Amino acid sequence: MRTIYLDYNATTPLDARVREAMQPAFDEAWGNPSSVHHVGQSARALLDDARERVAATLKCKPSEIIFTSGGSESTNLALLGMARQLRSHGRHIIASAVEHDAVLHPCEYLANNDGFEITFLPVDSVGRVSPNDVREAFRKDTILVSIMAANNELGTIQPVAEIGALCAENGVLFHTDAIQWFGKLPLVSVADFQADLVSLCAHKFHGPKGAGLLYAKSPLNPDPILHGGAHENERRAGTENLPAILGLADAIVQFVPSPAFPMAQLGEWSNLLIDSVDSIEGASFIGDRDPNGRLNNTVSFIVEDSDSIALLSGLDLVGICASSGSACSSGSVTPSHVVKALGAPDSSANALVRFSLGRETSLEEVKLVADFLPRVVAQARGTNK
Ligand SMILES: Cc1ncc(COP(=O)(O)O)c(C=O)c1O
The missing domain is CATH 3.90.1150.10 (Aspartate Aminotransferase, domain 1)
Structure with a gap:
């Protein structure tokens, strides 16, 4: 059949060139990037280079990139990491009712376990959020808004830049789950989303599974959700998945500016x-x-x-x-x-x-x-x- x-x-499916780009991490550069010896340092050089190429493509600083295990980890890090850090400033979060579970469930977790209140905004008949509804939902204790760039079920594109500008005017952080956007629509710079935090994952555009990133605009530093070593500038513990990161970087360089x-x-x-x-x-x-x-x-x-x-x-x-x-x-x-x-x-x-x-x-x-x-x-x- x-x-x-x-x-x-x-x-x-994995792109053939992306697969090739991952190969050095399986072969000569198999070391642990945290090791001080030369075997580790050759892996470290590839990791640093991948971060720099990703940052150059997204037009941001290398330090603003946190490599993760994929989309769900990126959204969890954005939501849990920022909410926990800012809880003394307020415990109100705004999200849309059509977010992926990778955003809805961390929000619900924060509501059920950490005393947060979440406003889930309604959408119109095509699944779009109104920036006006975001404006009306702001409270004095709102610390974070999370609206996806494009919906995975319907494909509906959200007015994220407008919502991001509104959040900036109101001094509220804005996260966008842009996981369905990357690789489909062209992006000149990550700043185009007008977001403080942006989630991306590689397997949606011919990169490997198990690789993603969170862009966190400087000087933001979400609290880690994985504790242990000081990897990713103390923002995400765990030996880096170098093959996946090399694949992620290659997919971004190839397919983010030209989908x-x-x-x-x-x-x-x-x-x-x-x-x-x-x-x-x-x-x-x-x-x-x-x-x-x-x-x-x-x-x-x-x-x-x-x-x-x-x-x-x-x-x-x-x-x-x-x-x-x-x-x-x-x-x-x-x-x-x-x-x-x-x-x-x-x-x-x-x-x-x-x-x-x-x-x-x-x-x-x-x-x-x-x-x-x-x-x-x-x-x-x-x-x-
Ligand atoms: C919009 C959106 N957000 C988050 C995710 C979660 O990504 P992953 O399953 O790769 O962790 C997906 C995957 O379907 C998605 O489409």
């Missing part, structure tokens, strides 16, 4: 899938139809009288890999909190399908999926004649 992979928002995802082409092809969804009775596209308001590699829809598991299994049976939104909840019937935040009932939140196209997607594959989709949906709804 032919595999058609349309789940690029979940993860992407890996051919978005203009993918946008056109996504329209074929949207047309197919629109032609199916009981199926509704969700998200922003404006290609500038959405990561337009992403097409999400819900199906009446069905559920994600039936739909995804039906697609998988014919070789098509899709998702019900966030990868961690596919395989279970956890309703999508993003769909719920749009005001849809639980039955719709259980019936989300997301296609996300990527660099290796072909027009032929998209046409095949667009053709198959009505049949798969009819089968999943038990209405196939």
Whole structure:
């Protein structure tokens, strides 16, 4: 059976050049970068060089980069690390209702264990946060706002620069989870987000899994969430995963200024899938139809009288890999909190399908999926004649 992979928002295959860039850390530079001897120091030189290349690409200082084990660690470090440090200044945090669990759950943890109060902002019918709602949610004790740059389930792009400017005016720190943004849309400088803290992870744009970073604008220094050695300038204990960091650095240099995802082409092809969804009775596209308001590699829809598991299994049976939104909840019937935040009932939140196209997607594959989709949906709804 032919595999058609349309789940690029979940993860992407490792790029061949990135794989090559990782190789020295498996071979000659296998030492511990903290060792004083020359074997360790050759690994240290590669680590320092990777940090400098990342900083030069993102246009920030090397000391503003904290390498982590991936997206979830970066968001946890931003939220837990800053909240704990600033708790004597205030215990109020603002986030949106459509954040990834990697932001929602640390927020809930802070509320349940550390006496924080969290305002989860509503979103409009396409999943967008209003900067005005952020302004109205500010309190004297607000210390941090966290709004994602682009949503993983719908692709909706948030007005982060505007929200970041508002936060700066109000003296409140701003974190953006830009994990779905990097590698898809071009970025000239990390300062473009107008954020104090930015989370990134490599496997979303052809880098290795287990590698990410948190940009923390100088002089911010989040409290570590991993304790032990003095790695990463005492901000993250643990011997550095040098192969992954070299891969992360190469993916950033290659794909952050000029994205890996051919978005203009993918946008056109996504329209074929949207047309197919629109032609199916009981199926509704969700998200922003404006290609500038959405990561337009992403097409999400819900199906009446069905559920994600039936739909995804039906697609998988014919070789098509899709998702019900966030990868961690596919395989279970956890309703999508993003769909719920749009005001849809639980039955719709259980019936989300997301296609996300990527660099290796072909027009032929998209046409095949667009053709198959009505049949798969009819089968999943038990209405196939
Ligand atoms: C928007 C967003 N934030 C955070 C994460 C978590 O990243 P990871 O699973 O690599 O830790 C993901 C991954 O799906 C994501 O899409």
